[in-house]
Amino acid sequence: xxxxxxxxxxxxxxxxxxxxxxxxxxxxxxxxxxxxxxxxxxxxxxxxxxxxxxxxxxxxxxxxxxxxxxxxxxxxxxxxxxxxxxxxxxxxxxxxxxxxxxxx
Amino acid sequence: xxxxxxxxxxxxxxxxxxxxxxxxxxxxxxxxxxxxxxxxxxxxxxxxxxxxxxxxxxxxxxxxxxxxxxxxxxxxxxxxxxxxxxxxxxxxxxxxxxxxxxxxxxxxxxxxxxxxxxxxxxxxxxxxxxxxxxxxxxxxxxxxxxxxxxxxxxxxxxxxxxxxxxxxxxxxxxxxxxxxxxxxxxxxxxxxxxxxxxxxxxxxxxxxxxxxxxxxxxxxxxxxxxxxxxxxxxxxxxxxxxxxxxxxxxxxxxxxxxxxxxxxxxxxxxxxxxxxxxxxxxxxxxxxxxxxxxxxxxxxxxxxxxxxxxxxxxxxxxxxxxxxxxxxxxxxxxxxxxxxxxxxxxxxxxxxxxxxxxxxxxxxxxxxxxxxxxxxxxxxxxxxxxxxxxxxxxxxxxxxxxxxxxxxxxxxxxxxxxxxxxxxx
Numbered sequence: 001x002x003x004x005x006x007x008x009x010x011x012x013x014x015x016x017x018x019x020x021x022x023x024x025x026x027x028x029x030x031x032x033x034x035x036x037x038x039x040x041x042x043x044x045x046x047x048x049x050x051x052x053x054x055x056x057x058x059x060x061x062x063x064x065x066x067x068x069x070x071x072x073x074x075x076x077x078x079x080x081x082x083x084x085x086x087x088x089x090x091x092x093x094x095x096x097x098x099x100x101x102x103x104x
Numbered sequence: 105x106x107x108x109x110x111x112x113x114x115x116x117x118x119x120x121x122x123x124x125x126x127x128x129x130x131x132x133x134x135x136x137x138x139x140x141x142x143x144x145x146x147x148x149x150x151x152x153x154x155x156x157x158x159x160x161x162x163x164x165x166x167x168x169x170x171x172x173x174x175x176x177x178x179x180x181x182x183x184x185x186x187x188x189x190x191x192x193x194x195x196x197x198x199x200x201x202x203x204x205x206x207x208x209x210x211x212x213x214x215x216x217x218x219x220x221x222x223x224x225x226x227x228x229x230x231x232x233x234x235x236x237x238x239x240x241x242x243x244x245x246x247x248x249x250x251x252x253x254x255x256x257x258x259x260x261x262x263x264x265x266x267x268x269x270x271x272x273x274x275x276x277x278x279x280x281x282x283x284x285x286x287x288x289x290x291x292x293x294x295x296x297x298x299x300x301x302x303x304x305x306x307x308x309x310x311x312x313x314x315x316x317x318x319x320x321x322x323x324x325x326x327x328x329x330x331x332x333x334x335x336x337x338x339x340x341x342x343x344x345x346x347x348x349x350x351x352x353x354x355x356x357x358x359x360x361x362x363x364x365x366x367x368x369x370x371x372x373x374x375x376x377x378x379x380x381x382x383x384x385x386x387x388x389x390x391x392x393x394x395x396x397x398x399x400x401x402x403x404x405x406x407x408x409x410x411x412x413x414x415x416x417x418x419x420x421x422x423x424x425x426x427x428x429x430x431x432x433x434x435x436x437x438x439x440x441x442x443x444x445x446x447x448x449x450x451x452x453x454x455x456x457x458x459x460x461x462x463x464x465x466x467x468x469x470x471x472x473x474x475x476x477x478x479x480x481x482x483x484x485x486x487x488x489x490x491x492x493x494x495x496x497x498x499x500x501x502x503x504x505x506x507x508x509x510x511x512x513x514x515x516x517x518x519x520x521x522x523x524x525x526x527x528x529x
Contacts, residue, residue: 015196031159035445036467036485039438042522043529049518077505078469078483079510085465085485085501 030097033090037098042102055101062095137164138455141223142235143213143391145169145197147437148424149239151444151527157204160452166207166231167200168223174528175267177298178437179520181272184308185476190272199529213240216395216419235451237412238397238405239423239440240389241266242297245403249384251361257417259363264305265297265383277379278309283317285378289366290358291326292385295404297425297435299333300482302326302383304472307338310346311475322350323375325368327357333434334472337504341474358382388426397422404428408497409488410460412447421447430495433486434468441527442466464488466495473518479516480505 001066034045037054045055054062068074069083086094138160140152144501145167153167174195182188200206212226216236223231244263246252252261264270281287285382287309291302306324313320331338331352342350360369366380387403397414399406405422406415410431414420424440433439446464453460467485474480484502486495 019407032445032449032461033465035449035466036442038526039441039467039523040469040519043526047518047522048525049521050514051518051522077509077515078481081483081501081503082467082469082485085467085487085498 015104030093033093034097037094045098046101046104048104053103054098056103057098060100062098063091066091066094108109131336138161139164139232140235140237140451141165141231142237142239143216143223144239144241144424145171145174145208146239146241146424146440147523147527148440148444150174150197150200152237152239152421152423152448153206153443154200154204154527155445155448156451157200157206159448160455163452163455164207165205167197168209168211168213168225168231169197170210170212172210172228173197176437176520176524177265177267177301178519178523179192180264180267180271181301181305181308182473184275184305185312185473186280186462187277187476190268191236193267195524195528197528203529208528211412213391214394216391216420218420223421229264234419234455236402236420237423237444237447237451238392238395238414238420238426240391240426241387241426242435243389244414245385245387249358249361249382251363252382252384257363261361261363261380261382262368264381265301265386275484278312281317281320281378284319285317286321286323286376287313287379287381288323288325288375288377289381289383290356291324291328291332291383293327293357294332295429295435296383296386298470299434299436300338300470300472303331303333303338305381306350307341307346307472307474308476310342310349313349314346314523318349319492320349322346323377324350324352325356325358325375326352326354329354333470334480334504337480337508338472338474341508345474346393384427388422392422392426395420397426400428401526408492410446410462410464411450411454412443413450421451423447429502430486432484432497433495434470435472436468437523438468438470439466441523442468453500462488462490464495464497469519471483471512471519473513473516474508477510477513479513480508 040051041054047053066083068077069076142149153165154335156163156165176193179188197208201208213223214226215224221233252258262270262274264274306322309406310322356370366377368375388405392405397405405426406428407422414422423443425435450460465487469483471479471481482504485498487498490495
């Protein structure tokens with residue numbers, strides 16, 4: 001009987017893991033900071049319109065884009081104004097978060 | 105089912121429940137899941153409800169909202185140029201229920217008992233809470249405009265500043281206006297909901313008149329001493345695009361209206377219009393006053409910007425247009441959505457016994473259309489200043505469009521899609 005219970009628990013863990021993947025992945029330090037971006041880029045970065053989707057982009061792509069927006073090397077309508085608000089460490093947190101999200 | 109199978113299923117069920125409920129849940133009194141009631145399903149309240157569930161695991165979230173559906177104020181000026189409809193602006197609360205497990209109750213919150221931590225609904229039901237989020241929106245305040253105090257006396261003087269039928273009626277008034285007529289719009293003293301909104305409306309009306317009735321005028325009667333948002337960009341748009349149509353008159357506070365003749369009475373002048381659109385002063389919705397949440401100018405609710413908890417009522421958090429905003433923090437949908445996420449994170453930390461984020465950052469991005477297709481923006485990013493206990497703009501960040509463009513018009517529409525989805529989807 002004890003073995004059955006143990007089996008039950010590990011099954012439950014498996015089930016939970018798959019359930020959680022459908023929703024928000026495990027808690028992430030960048031999650032609350034990333035919520036800044038989602039009004040325009042969609043929840044978890046899954047934009048559906050003209051604004052680029054950023055869910056699942058390569059981490060380096062995000063970091064380099066933000067640096068280029070910040071320095072002015074990459075022209076933008078609005079992103080240069082937002083990017084200047086974030087430190088290098090914050091940009092890396094944001095990049096880690098969005099790189100880990102599943103695209104639509 | 106035999107004994108061992110049943111025990112297996114129970115073991116799985118028990119494990120599921122125990123592990124699926126993160127810290128937040130177990131922190132409720134006696135291990136009962138924390139209960140959060142959210143009053144108001146606008147941008148602030150709906151976002152808070154969604155994110156409390158998305159991030160807070162098993163927190164029990166009940167959203168009280170009298171309307172069956174959400175209707176967006178942002179983009180509603182586009183009804184005037186035929187580029188959107190109320191149907192496009194309308195979104196259901198279904199995803200909050202199905203995808204996020206929010207309990208949505210179609211009812212009106214009548215009273216809040218802060219001592220007993222309960223909310224009484226119009227239906228007579230009472231709901232208990234551990235934390236209450238009040239996102240009641242605004243009331244239009246006609247008390248300083250004698251001719252419009254009684255709703256029944258307002259005739260065809262529309263505000264169209266709360267979404268719904270009025271924006272459609274305003275479009276009809278515009279269609280019925282003779283070429284050579286005057287469309288007058290009055291703007292209250294700041295702060296009011298959506299600082300650039302009235303000026304955007306003036307642009308949309310001017311675009312319509314330029315296309316259809318080019319001998320007509322748009323008269324902007326502004327109680328403020330200058331354009332309250334995107335001043336240089338709006339001034340340039342009126343001068344470049346609508347030079348013979350738009351006339352801007354600052355320091356024009358409305359003191360009364362003669363409804364029968366559609367006359368706006370200013371301090372030193374009377375202005376008769378063919379269409380008179382009065383955007384009245386505003387204050388936090390009446391529930392905020394009944395709950396003792398008003399702290400400033402008899403109008404607004406003071407909050408702690410780390411948690412959005414009321415400065416005068418424990419465990420009651422206030423969001424959106426009803427709060428006493430920090431300097432340069434507009435009453436906008438975008439801000440409401442941002443505040444709600446900071447508040448949701450803080451409530452989750454509070455019920456879990458964790459540390460509330462001491463350095464939240466929020467931003468605002470607000471698009472305004474100047475023609476049927478071209479838009480421009482203002483953006484700002486605000487960080488918590490521990491000394492001033494305020495959200496202050498981060499130096500070097502934020503700014504305005506260089507000029508309106510069709511590209512920004514497309515971004516404005518993309519912004520709307522995504523913020524509706526981030527709030528409700």
